[in-house]
Amino acid sequence: MKKHREELQCLRATKMIPAFIDGELSYRELEQFMEHMDECDSCKEELSIQFLVEVGLNSLEAGNTFDLQEELNIALEEAERKVRIYHFLRRSLFVLECIGIAAALILALLVVLNLAG
Numbered sequence: 658m659k660k661h662r663e664e665l666q667c668l669r670a671t672k673m674i675p676a677f678i679d680g681e682l683s684y685r686e687l688e689q690f691m692e693h694m695d696e697c698d699s700c701k702e703e704l705s706i707q708f709l710v711e712v713g714l715n716s717l718e719a720g721n722t723f724d725l726q727e728e729l730n731i732a733l734e735e736a737e738r739k740v741r742i743y744h745f746l747r748r749s750l751f752v753l754e755c756i757g758i759a760a761a762l763i764l765a766l767l768v769v770l771n772l773a774g
């Protein structure tokens with residue numbers, strides 16, 4: 658029996674699947690989506706099915722041979738790379754903010770010292 662919170666997460670994750678396949682999730686959404694796919698087998702299965710329908714049928718119609726597992730792996734790897742870049746940028750931004758705050762403090766200190774002197 659699943660907890661209510663988990664069910665809500667599954668509901669959100671399955672709603673995100675079409676946008677994931679279309680590559681329309683924001684980095685933040687992608688991060689949450691991938692986290693959930695890592696720990697939830699039923700949503701991952703749902704992703705496989707929708708991926709097969711969306712990408713697989715299009716591919717077959719175009720006359721291409723299609724390896725679902727391989728295509729899905731590529732899509733997931735791509736998503737993981739995006740999430741890693743997102744983490745990296747967010748960390749960088751945090752560091753920059755810290756530097757900015759430190760610089761502002763030093764500046765304020767200099768102003769105060771100047772006024773005092």
Ligand SMILES: [Zn+2]
Nearest residue numbers: 666667697700
């Ligand atoms: Zn789930």
